Amino acid sequence: MVELRGIQKYFPANGVHALENADFTLLPGEIHALVGENGAGKSTLMHIMAGFIRPSAGSIYTDGTLVNFPGPAAALACGIGMVRQHPRLVPGFQVWEACILGSAGGAAGIIRKKKMRKMVQEVSDQWGFDLPADQGTDTLTVSQRQKCAILSLLLRNAEYLIFDEPTAVLTPLETERLFDLMGRLRSQGKGIVLISHKLEETLALADRVTVLRKGEVTATLRADTVSSEEISTLMFGTDRETRSDSTADFPAFLPEQPAMVHGENDGEHEQAPLLRVTGLTVEISKRPFIRSIDFEVPRGKIIGIAGVRDSGLETLELALTGFLNPSGGTVEVNGTRTDNKGPRTFRKAGAAYLSADRTGTALAMQLPLWDSLIVHAHRRAEMGLPGHFGIMKRSYLEAWVQHIMNRAQVSRSPRNPAESFSGGMLQRLVLAREFAEPVQLMVLAEPSWGLDTAGRELLITRIKKYAAGGKSVLAFSTDVEELIAMADEILVLRNGEIAARFLLGKQELRGPETDGASSGQGIRELIGQTMVGMGESSSAPEDQNRE
Numbered sequence: 001m002v003e004l005r006g007i008q009k010y011f012p013a014n015g016v017h018a019l020e021n022a023d024f025t026l027l028p029g030e031i032h033a034l035v036g037e038n039g040a041g042k043s044t045l046m047h048i049m050a051g052f053i054r055p056s057a058g059s060i061y062t063d064g065t066l067v068n069f070p071g072p073a074a075a076l077a078c079g080i081g082m083v084r085q086h087p088r089l090v091p092g093f094q095v096w097e098a099c100i101l102g103s104a105g106g107a108a109g110i111i112r113k114k115k116m117r118k119m120v121q122e123v124s125d126q127w128g129f130d131l132p133a134d135q136g137t138d139t140l141t142v143s144q145r146q147k148c149a150i151l152s153l154l155l156r157n158a159e160y161l162i163f164d165e166p167t168a169v170l171t172p173l174e175t176e177r178l179f180d181l182m183g184r185l186r187s188q189g190k191g192i193v194l195i196s197h198k199l200e201e202t203l204a205l206a207d208r209v210t211v212l213r214k215g216e217v218t219a220t221l222r223a224d225t226v227s228s229e230e231i232s233t234l235m236f237g238t239d240r241e242t243r244s245d246s247t248a249d250f251p252a253f254l255p256e257q258p259a260m261v262h263g264e265n266d267g268e269h270e271q272a273p274l275l276r277v278t279g280l281t282v283e284i285s286k287r288p289f290i291r292s293i294d295f296e297v298p299r300g301k302i303i304g305i306a307g308v309r310d311s312g313l314e315t316l317e318l319a320l321t322g323f324l325n326p327s328g329g330t331v332e333v334n335g336t337r338t339d340n341k342g343p344r345t346f347r348k349a350g351a352a353y354l355s356a357d358r359t360g361t362a363l364a365m366q367l368p369l370w371d372s373l374i375v376h377a378h379r380r381a382e383m384g385l386p387g388h389f390g391i392m393k394r395s396y397l398e399a400w401v402q403h404i405m406n407r408a409q410v411s412r413s414p415r416n417p418a419e420s421f422s423g424g425m426l427q428r429l430v431l432a433r434e435f436a437e438p439v440q441l442m443v444l445a446e447p448s449w450g451l452d453t454a455g456r457e458l459l460i461t462r463i464k465k466y467a468a469g470g471k472s473v474l475a476f477s478t479d480v481e482e483l484i485a486m487a488d489e490i491l492v493l494r495n496g497e498i499a500a501r502f503l504l505g506k507q508e509l510r511g512p513e514t515d516g517a518s519s520g521q522g523i524r525e526l527i528g529q530t531m532v533g534m535g536e537s538s539s540a541p542e543d544q545n546r547e
């Protein structure tokens, strides 16, 4: 049993009291859900339990013994390990090497390659991981990277495993498999912590649930005695109403002079789709990743692209937004050809893009948040805004950053490093940054990644309102639920091709219908299965239409 008692955490750098007297107990053989709104302190509490950071006050006990974790190795020595949200593996390594990295090896610290590789493969097979020990870490999918991180903990005999939002970018089938694995770990007597914002699936799996609110534990309950609505009330209290302002939208930042973004042939193309993709093909090292894809994003519409992140979705995203040159085909934004011209041309034509690489392309984690928020400001001069002749007005930047902070509802100094903001806060900030751009086409990867339920509802309302104003949204996601909740049409990408199209009738977005495949549940399952190529012979849906 692991007990955290009276844990407090104060971050002097930004003056945040992240945890106040938090108690948490993890029993062997249980799945314990840890939930709370964005910034509630979930990751901080678990980073303390796994030895990544030290508490300002409070005690940790394992099986009744007081322990002290100067680092994660000390926690692991007590059987506690954490699978972080974005497991980082050393590039160029093989799975078995990544798994044993940092372990002491055998007698006298000698690592016997053959023996180690065999051991990794055996444990991998024993858990049914389908993860070849000699596969290169660079070629692993998100769910395989997770498995590699889990394997590494199991090889070190971890008895307590902490999962930080593990299902955030997994497909429905991958989530099912991960939950099945957690169930097996539980039945072997291991204790599991599951941090998640997906309340329903979490409550269905967990034995107990602890709710954190503003750094304090508000309740620990048996999961089968409580509904997701009751948990939401414990999480948000009355704040929920203030954050779910249904009239709120995403106004573009209004500078001193009005922002105008034009395509080359605006007049002619007023009614043309904002994005037109024709025959788009991407080959990397002669291997086809995207195979002659055609689709359009009409004005005023929200189009979702569902798929597995590492098998096509990311490549399509990069090829559309100018980060990757396609091998064939064209991309037109607002009447302007943007393929093969880089991301700058894509943005100049009237588009914004939030990349899925949140801690790489989208944010500079170690730098002050300010730097990540002004990252597009260099284009202001090109757009005829303040900042002529390469000189950027300080007052303009101050107003720009403040606008983004207000829209994201984050009241904290932007001078703090980005890494000192919680995952959900950062997500709100990068979304607000992109929506502040005076553009007409918004391309978003995993829009509600890391958002709590209130933040997610608010985002969906805002996106719909944005599109209702005549602008367009293209959302790439592994999260079928979020796409069903917002999109007019969902294209399913599989093996580099559009495997199916689903038109979603607006009146049907609110709840499940009664009959078979046209019900909310049916569509969800059908899309999930199409993403991974299941049930092809029977249904392989083309142009499934709910209207």
Ligand SMILES: Nc1ncnc2c1ncn2[C@@H]1O[C@H](COP(=O)(O)OP(=O)(O)OP(=O)(O)O)[C@@H](O)[C@H]1O
Residues within 6 Å of the ligand: 011, 013, 014, 016, 017, 018, 036, 037, 038, 039, 040, 041, 042, 043, 044, 045, 419, 420, 421, 422, 423, 424, 425, 450
């Ligand atoms: N390294 C740090 N330095 C300063 N403040 C921090 C640091 N890490 C976290 N915080 C602050 O502590 C508070 C709790 O953050 P934490 O990441 O634990 O929240 P969370 O519940 O995991 O949120 P989310 O659901 O958004 O991931 C936040 O106000 C955050 O800004």
